[in-house]
Amino acid sequence: MTAARVTYLVEQAQQQMGRGQVDMAIATLTEALGLDPNVARAHALLAVCLRDRNRLTAAALEAGAALAGAPQDPFSHYAAGAVHEARREWRQAEQHYQTAIELAPEADWTRRGLGRLYLVWGRLRDAKPWLDAACEADPEDAANLATLAHWHLESGDAARAEAIAREALRIDPHESEALVVLGYAVLRQGRVDEALEHAAWAVQNDPSDRATLSLLVAVKMRKNPLTGLWFRFATFIGSGSSTRMVLLLVGMYLAVRVASMALGDFGQPGAANAVNFIWLGFCVYTWFAPMLFQRALRKELEQVRLRPDY
Amino acid sequence: MSTQRYQLPDEPRPGALTQAAVDPMWPMFAFILVGAWMGYLWFALNAFALGSPTKQRELGLIGVALAGSALAFFGLAGAYESGWLDPGSLKYALLGVIAIKLACAYGLHVMQSRVFELFTYFGGQAKNGAVVLVLGFVMLKAPVAKMLSGGVLGVLLQ
Structure with a gap:
C-alpha cells in the first residue's frame, strides 16, 4: 500500500x-x-x-x-x-x-546535461557535439533543440538560433528556454517589436524566471534611446568568442590612444583632447548603462513573487 | 495513515568570504581608475569569494599579465638602449605593455562574469563595490602611485 x-x-x-x-x-x-x-x-x-x-x-x-x-x-x-x-x-x-x-x-537528457554544462562553462567547442548528439537521440524533444538554439546564440549566429528555437516551439509552445532564446535572437537582428512580443509571451509563460525577465529588461533597454546605443554596442562586442571580444576592446583602446598621441605629435593638441574627451564620454556611458540594466532587472525581479502554493 | 514529514535542512548563511563577492565590473573599474595593482588584488579575492571553478586560470592570468608586461617592458627598454627605437617611437611601443595588462584584465572580467551570472542566478547576493572603489580612488591611488613611481613596478602595477 x-x-x-x-x-x-x-x-x-x-x-x-x-x-x-x-x-x-x-x-x-x-x-x-x-x-x-x-x-x-x-x-x-x-x-x-x-x-x-x-x-x-x-x-x-x-x-x-x-x-x-x-x-x-x-x-x-x-x-x-x-x-x-x-x-x-x-x-x-x-x-x-x-x-x-x-x-x-541511448538517453538524450544526459548528453544535453553535459552539453549545457560546457555551454555555461564557456567551452562552446566542447558543448556542440553533445548537444548535436542529444538532438540526434531525440529530435522531437523541444528542450534539446532549445539548448542547441542557445548554443548558436552564444556563438553569435542569431539567425540559426532563431530557426532552431522556432522548431523547438513548434514541438512545445511553452518551452521557456526556446522562448527566451527566440526573443534574444530576434532582438539581436534588430526586430525590437517582435522581440517584445516574445518577451511578453515568455513572461506570461514563466513570470518568475530570471532569464525571462532579463530578456524583457533587455528589450526595454534596447527601446530606450538612452540605453539603446549601448545595447547595440554590447550586442556587437558580445556576439562571438571571448577572445574576439577582448581583442576588439583592446583594439579600440589602442586605436584611440594612437590617434590621440599622433594628433599631438602633428601639432593638433585640440583635436587630441577632443578624441580623449569623446573616448572618456564613451567609457563612462558604457560603464553606467550596464548598471542601469542591472537596476532595472532587480526591479523586475522584486515585482514578481509567486504564491508559495504554486 | 499517518505520514511523517521528511525534513529539509535550512540553507546555512553564506561565509564571510562569499559575502565579499562583487560583480567583476568593480575590479575592472578599479583596474582602470585606481591602478592595475588594485584590479589584480580584487579580481583574485573575488575569484575565491565567488568560489570560481576557473580560479586557477584566473590567478594564472594575473601571473601572465605581470610576466607578460615585464617581458614587454624589458624588451622595449633593450630595444631603446640598442638604438632600435627612438624616443618618439618608444612612447607608441609602450602602449603594448598597457595592451597586455588590459587584455588580461578583460580576460579576467569575462571569466568571472560567467561565474558571477551563475552565482546570482542561484540566489547569491553580491555586494556593491562602489564604496571600495571610491575609497581606493580617494585614499590609495595617489600614495601607491607615489610609492611605485619611476620603477619597473610602477609600469607593471599602475
Missing part, C-alpha cells in the same frame, strides 16, 4: 515538475520520502527541485542520498551533475554527467 502510494507521489511530482510547479513538487516529494526515505529517485528529483529554488546545500544532500541509494541509476548522476553545476563545481559536475552518459548511452 505504502509502496504504491510512494510510486504515485513520485509520478505526480514528475508531472508537477514538468508543469513548472516546483514548490508543489517539493511538497509531494517530501511527503513521499516521509513514507519511505529510501526512494533514490525521489531524492534525485528533490535535488533537482531544490536546485531550482536556490537551496543548493539541501540539494547537494539530496543528490548525495540519491547516489547512495542508487549509484548505478543515471538519473542520480544527472541530478548530482545538475547540483554541482549550480554550486559552480564544474569538474565534479562533468564527472557525474559523463557517468550518467555511460550508464544511459
Whole structure:
C-alpha cells in the first residue's frame, strides 16, 4: 500500500515538475520520502527541485542520498551533475554527467546535461557535439533543440538560433528556454517589436524566471534611446568568442590612444583632447548603462513573487 | 495513515568570504581608475569569494599579465638602449605593455562574469563595490602611485 502510494507521489511530482510547479513538487516529494526515505529517485528529483529554488546545500544532500541509494541509476548522476553545476563545481559536475552518459548511452537528457554544462562553462567547442548528439537521440524533444538554439546564440549566429528555437516551439509552445532564446535572437537582428512580443509571451509563460525577465529588461533597454546605443554596442562586442571580444576592446583602446598621441605629435593638441574627451564620454556611458540594466532587472525581479502554493 | 514529514535542512548563511563577492565590473573599474595593482588584488579575492571553478586560470592570468608586461617592458627598454627605437617611437611601443595588462584584465572580467551570472542566478547576493572603489580612488591611488613611481613596478602595477 505504502509502496504504491510512494510510486504515485513520485509520478505526480514528475508531472508537477514538468508543469513548472516546483514548490508543489517539493511538497509531494517530501511527503513521499516521509513514507519511505529510501526512494533514490525521489531524492534525485528533490535535488533537482531544490536546485531550482536556490537551496543548493539541501540539494547537494539530496543528490548525495540519491547516489547512495542508487549509484548505478543515471538519473542520480544527472541530478548530482545538475547540483554541482549550480554550486559552480564544474569538474565534479562533468564527472557525474559523463557517468550518467555511460550508464544511459541511448538517453538524450544526459548528453544535453553535459552539453549545457560546457555551454555555461564557456567551452562552446566542447558543448556542440553533445548537444548535436542529444538532438540526434531525440529530435522531437523541444528542450534539446532549445539548448542547441542557445548554443548558436552564444556563438553569435542569431539567425540559426532563431530557426532552431522556432522548431523547438513548434514541438512545445511553452518551452521557456526556446522562448527566451527566440526573443534574444530576434532582438539581436534588430526586430525590437517582435522581440517584445516574445518577451511578453515568455513572461506570461514563466513570470518568475530570471532569464525571462532579463530578456524583457533587455528589450526595454534596447527601446530606450538612452540605453539603446549601448545595447547595440554590447550586442556587437558580445556576439562571438571571448577572445574576439577582448581583442576588439583592446583594439579600440589602442586605436584611440594612437590617434590621440599622433594628433599631438602633428601639432593638433585640440583635436587630441577632443578624441580623449569623446573616448572618456564613451567609457563612462558604457560603464553606467550596464548598471542601469542591472537596476532595472532587480526591479523586475522584486515585482514578481509567486504564491508559495504554486 | 499517518505520514511523517521528511525534513529539509535550512540553507546555512553564506561565509564571510562569499559575502565579499562583487560583480567583476568593480575590479575592472578599479583596474582602470585606481591602478592595475588594485584590479589584480580584487579580481583574485573575488575569484575565491565567488568560489570560481576557473580560479586557477584566473590567478594564472594575473601571473601572465605581470610576466607578460615585464617581458614587454624589458624588451622595449633593450630595444631603446640598442638604438632600435627612438624616443618618439618608444612612447607608441609602450602602449603594448598597457595592451597586455588590459587584455588580461578583460580576460579576467569575462571569466568571472560567467561565474558571477551563475552565482546570482542561484540566489547569491553580491555586494556593491562602489564604496571600495571610491575609497581606493580617494585614499590609495595617489600614495601607491607615489610609492611605485619611476620603477619597473610602477609600469607593471599602475
